[in-house]
Amino acid sequence: MPRRTDIERILVIGSGPIVIGQACEFDYSGTQACKVLRSEGFHVSLVNSNPATIMTDPEFADRTYIEPLTPESVLGVIRREKPDVILPTLGGQTGLNVAVALAESGELDRLGVGLIGASLEAIHRAEDRSGFKRAMIEAGLPVPIAGIAHEVDEALAVAAEVGYPVIVRPSFMLGGGGSGFAHDPDALRTLAARSLADGPAHEVLVEESVAGWKEFELEVMRDGADNAVIICSIENVDPMGVHTGDSITVAPQQTLTDREYQDMRDAALACIRAIGVETGGSNIQFAVNPRDGRQVLIEMNPRVSRSSALASKATGFPIAKIAALLAVGYRLDEITNDITGETPAAFEPTLDYVVVKIPRFAFEKFSEADPTLTTTMKSVGEVMAIGRTFKEALGKAWRSMERDGFDLGWMGPPARDASAEAPAGLLELLRIPSERRLHLVELALVEGDSVDDIAAASGIDAWFVDQIAEVVEEARSLEARPLETLSAEELFEAKRLGSSDRRIGELTGASEGEVRARRTALGITPVYKTVDTCGGEFPARTPYHYSAYEEESEVRPAERPRVVILGAGPNRIGQGIEFDYACVHAAYALRDAGYEAVMVNSSPETVSTDYDTSSRLYFEPLSAEDVLAICEVEEPTGVIVQLGGQTPLELAPMLEAAGFPVLGTRPEAIDLAEDRGKFAALCAELQIPAPPHGEARDLEEAREAASRIGYPVVVRPSYVLGGRAMEIVYGEDELERFVRTAAEASPDHPVLIDRFLEGAIELDVDAVSDGTDVFVGAVMEHIEEAGVHSGDSSCAIPPATLSDDELDEVERITSALARRLEVRGLMNLQLAVKDERIWVLEANPRASRTVPFVSKATGVPLAKVATLVLLGRTIEELVAEGVLPVDPTHYRHLPYTCVKAAVLPFGRFPGVDTVLGPEMRSTGEVMGIDADSGSALAKALVAAGATLPAAGTVFVSVANRDKRAIALPARRLSEMGFRLLATRGTAGVLRRAGIPVTAVDKVSEGTPNVADLIRGGKIDLVINTPFGRGPRTDGYHIRTAAAQAGIPCITTLPGVMAALRGIEALRTAPEEPVSIQEYHDLAEVGEVRM
Amino acid sequence: MRSPALLALEDGSVFRGRAFGATGESFGEAVFNTAMSGYQEVLTDPSYAGQIVAMTSPHQGNYGTNDLDPESGRVRVAGLAVREASRRASSWRAERTLAEELSASGVVGIEGIDTRRLTLRLRERGAMRCGVSTEDLEPASLVERVRSIPGMEGADLARTVTTGEPFEAAELVGPASTLAGKVFRVAAYDFGMKRTILRLLAAAGCEITVLPAQTPASDVLGGGFDGVFLSNGPGDPAATRYGIEAAQALLGEVPVFGICLGHQLLGLALGGRTYKMKFGHRGANQPVKDLRTGRVEITSHNHGFAVDPGSLGDRVELTHRNLNDGTLEGLRCRDVPAFGVQFHPEAAPGPHDSRSLFGEFRALMGAA
Ligand SMILES: Nc1ncnc2c1ncn2[C@@H]1O[C@H](COP(=O)(O)OP(=O)(O)O)[C@@H](O)[C@H]1O
Ligand SMILES: Nc1ncnc2c1ncn2[C@@H]1O[C@H](COP(=O)(O)OP(=O)(O)O)[C@@H](O)[C@H]1O
Ligand SMILES: [Mg+2]
């Protein structure tokens, strides 16, 4: 059954912004799918709202629409593109849900558009939890006992039958949203009410709890001829009850006998057949009772998933690519396994190594959030590490986390602190799963608890606990022994157990460098093995490597000069997909320029770790030890550190010291820009205005500095990304607390204090410099005022309100700074416009979060340009070759507007205040593009999930300073027919301005109050600018209620103005969507206007 | 630290590791197996007699060993080489650790070696003679002794693992299932038969008498059997003369089903030729296409020899082919009721995709 000939045009739906539970793994899968479908000669149209993705680059589809992923807007794309079929199984839950909504509404039938990959019926059977149960029971497959409920009373009745504790899970939800355990009817009542309200289907499954059982996942592929294979088994180290997305997981499974495993395999194949997923990949989850081996099916995802991305990276089998080929008619045995180049894709990969995934959390950014790990996913990223044993892989995975105290892993100080807080003992603490659980396991072992007791308390299989015990014993044998007394065998053994040089140094009282020196002198260096899908049975063609302490290395000599690209490591808030985007472009550019691109990265979710992206891939931690070892083997002509965010920048000095040249901007320049004291001096020297600056090592110094600078001030730690622990302080009384938090976030460095430019317009600039010429990609004007972190605020290209003179001045400053810092490559600048002056907030001599947005908006491939500059090309040459536009102010004249908006994870963290501030908390971003700037804004807001109402009730409550300014937008809302509610103070102001408004009570004024109205669904939009922070204020109650109810809540005045324009745009009929390729053509035409 | 051990190959490669299981030394043919679970089934599969097995999957022994999973009465491999043998057996089914199992069977194990290096060596140079020792740690000396042992080609090993006396399989695996209706009487030649084969034959409604490998065909033909099964087993099929002769005599007289060595004997009896493969197929992930239906099945393998498809005449239909390297994986006689498969439809360890073949055997006996 070869490729289908009855289809020509395919629409691929992406997954939208990065949110918790759905990250850039879907860029990886979508990019693979688009590439392979186009190479098969299909016309591919793509819709995705996320500009930071590789897949939305114009060359990956014939037509790319950066539009919101709502049924309405996707329908617009379908009407225009007239695809024969939609491939809905590669865009995560979001893509699937949109396709389902369109199919259900009958629109697809009317337009004659089919679904490939999975039929509507199959999707329903899998996603609708009750349908799934029924299908499984009919197929004779074991499932936990459960019932479906649409009302709270029904839920109680089901629970009475099933028996407590129960777990409640809504249908069609992502990453365990809305789920939880209830141990009694009272708890169930609250939980069920919330889950019913949360889920799109208003339906929940009430199920027997199997918390504490072992959890497994199988990745299954099936083709149209009913051939089905298991690509990978994944065992969760954490028991049932911790979402798989938050669990530490291992591939392949380690603790099932072959009989048990084959039973599970049989059930998985029966499941995919019963659900009727025709072609493609599915993820199936199982729970196994550790006491008697009873197995039950938990769920199946009839699509490519987070786990399938992990499985692809873990095995070398590209699930998404193969799924796309199967969807267009190929059979598994007609597709070649890329890695061997000889054998077919119809087989089951076998691993001769162990893969460990560890999720990365961001609880420090959400102080009010509950850090317990539950059935609702909370992690924001993950690392994967490969080792020859579980211990080796685990040690590497901790290093990959890039967290102090975590990378050391075993016996690190954080675990010690945690135990000090545990009066009930470590075993008690282990019953509650948390981010630190394995550190606690280790500590309990050190304290003498038995493997069995630890396993019983934590629900972690004794095999894993015992593996950790081996590492603990090893550490004991080294502790307090001078480094020189360790034999080569002992050192080799320690490395084989995954211990880092730092860790060995800590144990033996030596520095990391001393351990490395001693180790190298003894000839103990890692070798590199190959991920080959077949356990060595066939030669591998793809150089996909991991390090191990073994005897034989498999790195082949290179034919061309090599450049190492250091990736961005795990996704985290502040350093995510945008940096991976730049690294991927660098790899493409290097290959085109005749180099071997050597990629080093540790995040399995990324496009950069697709073995297809680079010439050689090293799936390794981005720690000094591991990166140096790779450089020693590859002997690169240069290392690129400026594209992967903060992570590689920190390695730059070490690389240079070891004799590996860093390409582009010197490490000293990086330091000059990062060190705010030095940077302030530099600005003064260039006569560029910068906010008055001071530094303090204690509270006294802080008081002095702040009063010298003048309040309000911004307080922050040095050397952090994403505005970590940054606060705006209005007076001396608030200073103390903030200074303390800042000092904790970066204890070795002084606390930084700057004048806060209140009410300023913030700008972002991305530019490339070759050392002589500077090309400004774009100046972006923020919608929110300075004070909202640039990562959380919305911004527009072209800048909305700045004059050409102001932009000229911004460009002048950019060039001056780039020259002074001797930037070669990318630079990002943040500025503020206030009182007719332009101030520099910071300069980052590296790629920024906005590089992909700028590239999407202007059509200029900034990351590629930067890479070429790093290789010695000049801006002048690139202009002459047409890579860069002739018009240096190209971005100002785009005949359309692009708006970037941030997506925030507040829905995941009940109780966390949603006010935006200088600490970044968004997980992802979307883009709206339109000829009309209001529509561009509206699209961005809709794409970000803040579905603006076109009519209804608006609640307004603003701080005193905003009371005057709110009248204008309020009047406009009223004129458009919205009903206005307000708290007493705001209501008085509005009434005096002649605007009809009803006053409602604040939470502090009794019930029913505004929070009740929000919860009751009586309000469609909340406008609330903060006055005072903290969990007890009225504003806090209003905002958290809105976040929980999923009602848009705007917390800044410029945001209100923007929303207003968006609402106005919404009320007019939407225009036909236009593809990014067409926009870019328009942009070129715009070039004639100089 | 546990005591050291040394593994040597005939090409002079040596691997230093640690001893686990029994101490002493052992020689045989080094082969690698890529199955990720099922080490106990591998160890106890009599087809591995005379072989030192390297498992490519690094962790072995994680779930220990138990009394339900063995494929024969004891550990059969000559030696076991692994990256890491788990010191802890973690499973509700576990009775003892892997090391205990090996010690109890007197089998030498070596752990801590770069098993991937060993695998690549075998892939490149082919299966080799090998020795593992906890006593002779001198590379030159061990290599020397490895070079003096006989190779697998021409080795008749089935006689060393077969049953001494005929017995009724019901004693071992319970009575034949009556669910499918009629119970068939089957004579099973034991060249090194795995227990799961007996279990599945019984489940398919076969009452099985297990016979020693050298039982003359005449004994069987007079025995009132509905069918004959030729089992898997170790060694060079061409050297297993008695098996080929028995197969020749039985063909056309009674329906015949052969697995692995049994399949090879069938091929030889039909006038075909067998050859030694470079390093064979051993694992649980081999794609085999059923040429009659076009379906791909993921199958369990353990063979170092294969039947040359070009050597078989028109009398034989080729039914299965390996998609990785084209090896012949199954054949069927056009004129008489007989068929065989090179792979292991009983799995154990491995996927259950091909278990319907036992039903095919039943159908063949029903039609006869
Ligand atoms: N019956 C149950 N008892 C205990 N834990 C469960 C049960 N069902 C699911 N879980 C836990 O909840 C998590 C999320 O449930 P799942 O059905 O996989 O939803 P999602 O769609 O979010 O992946 C699982 O990974 C598992 O740890
Ligand atoms: N002096 C200042 N006046 C007003 N806002 C500021 C000032 N300094 C920083 N900010 C705000 O804080 C945010 C984060 O500060 P920034 O220096 O960019 O830190 P980061 O390195 O985390 O990006 C900025 O985007 C801006 O909105
Ligand atoms: Mg799940």
Ligand SMILES: [Mg+2]
């Ligand atoms: Mg910034």
